[in-house]
């Protein structure tokens with residue numbers, strides 16, 4: 001009997017073309033046994049018997065949404081460099097050589113067993129031995145099973161190992177794929193992780209991490225000098241190396257707002273667009289060598305021409321590389337808002353200072369997540385949802401977006417596309433009625449949920465009081481108040 005091969009759930013999901021959350025849910029609902037986060041290929045193929053190992057509409061749509069969040073520069077670099085390809089092929093070549101040596105050894109042992117069995121002479125078990133010899137001969141001569149799904153799965157796994165490397169961070173156990181010629185840092189940030197770093201350019205040493213297993217390769221020069229002791233202990237700079245093989249490394253990650261220093265960055269306006277008569281979408285980009293570190297849901301202060309700054313929640317995910325988006329209500333008299341409406345244009349400088357705020361996602365929670373956005377309170381909620389999507393959080397998510405009139409659902413199509421793409425996400429637009437009532441109709445037991453509310457104080461305060469009175473535990477409520 002074949003020994004079942006084990007694959008990590010993360011890898012298995014990619015091989016059968018579904019999201020990790022989808023596979024985790026099927027494992028749970030169908031009572032499949034996993035072994036320390038791994039699933040056997042037999043069980044995987046039983047769950048997805050007709051898999052063609054590369055297409056699934058849900059996975060593709062999720063990937064599409066995620067790719068749209070990333071900068072063009074990253075999107076264009078999906079192929080590993082020739083150097084890395086050569087290294088990966090060489091690694092596979094060595095593995096193939098070792099496998100061949102093992103096969104030759106098994107063949108020798110088999111030949112010797114066969115010879116010894118033939119030489120047993122007048123054994124009382126001669127008939128059984130004869131039968132055994134025939135069975136060995138027939139089994140070895142039998143043609144391989146056509147279209148063996150295991151073979152297809154392993155072939156795809158081999159291609160995947162050439163095209164991408166699987167990275168696991170300890171102690172958090174976060175996992176992500178490194179594709180193209182990305183540095184480990186780029187790939188980790190794009191996957192939504194709050195890895196520790198500073199310059200992203202090989203100067204500060206803040207992205208130092210220790211390789212526990214696997215092989216990495218320097219892919220950009222760095223001025224920062226690792227000490228001999230650090231080199232001997234397998235420390236590398238995540239911003240300056242990429243992965244040749246799958247890698248496990250020990251690295252620092254920010255887990256609270258206190259873990260990220262305040263940064264002041266002069267960014268450039270990429271676009272200012274009217275989403276509606278009363279809302280602007282501002283897109284700014286940080287310099288290539290100075291990205292903003294922040295946690296999903298946090299805010300920054302925007303200032304123009306040394307005018308007093310104003311705080312705005314970031315409406316994008318930290319996985320969005322150098323791109324920062326803001327949803328600006330036009331009815332504000334604040335100088336920054338007036339300048340953005342009347343004087344600013346593409347290419348102008350705008351200073352970003354931050355991050356601040358503790359409207360943060362509770363990643364450790366396994367509870368369902370309810371998001372309640374009032375008007376442009378959608379901005380920080382969008383950041384949290386995109387972050388949860390980047391991390392492939394399997395928990396159920398419901399978004400209730402409350403506005404006074406339909407036109408103010410200024411990203412209605414985006415929310416609908418999330419609803420279409422993710423089977424654990426539901427979108428509920430709420431127009432001119434009480435969003436809390438809608439929420440309570442769906443969830444009558446608030447002890448099983450986490451609630452995130454964002455919007456003007458008058459709305460968030462009222463919604464919080466109603467939800468707490470309806471039994472929501474205080475520690476499961478997170479609120480962001482916006483002006």
Ligand code: FES
Nearest residue numbers: 199200204205239
């Ligand atoms: S982030 Fe500064 S050296 Fe890597």
